[in-house]
Amino acid sequence: MVAEGTEALAVDGVKAGNIIFDVSTRGHEEILPENANVLYELPSNSVEKQHQEFVIAKAHRENLSLLEINPSYGATCLVLASSIRLFSYHEWLKEYGGTWSGVGPRQPSQT
Helix, strand or coil, X not given: CEEEXXXXXXXXXXXXXXXXXXXXXXXXXXXXXXXXXXXXXXXXXXXXXXXXXXXHHHHHHCCCEEEEEEECCCCEEEEEEEEEECXXXXXXXXXXXXXXXXXXXXXXXXX
């Protein structure tokens, strides 16, 4: 996954061994008030609705997208960004060529 222009990120409880049940992307028109609550840790009081409306209006105005990863054990992962692209491992290698430090195909061990 590559997220460009990341506006907000909320990750909680994601650990090794989690099972990924679902990975989905949504356009700005599908962002829910509950997503705003999680992304911005909004308080549950009377101003919550105003904050939700502000976040959703901004998402519409800036044409933001939402990535949601639903792993097991109650973990949460949401990313609000201007561009979100999902790649298979081989597509990512072709696009980025393993140029990030320490990222790329494993080399056979020299034992």
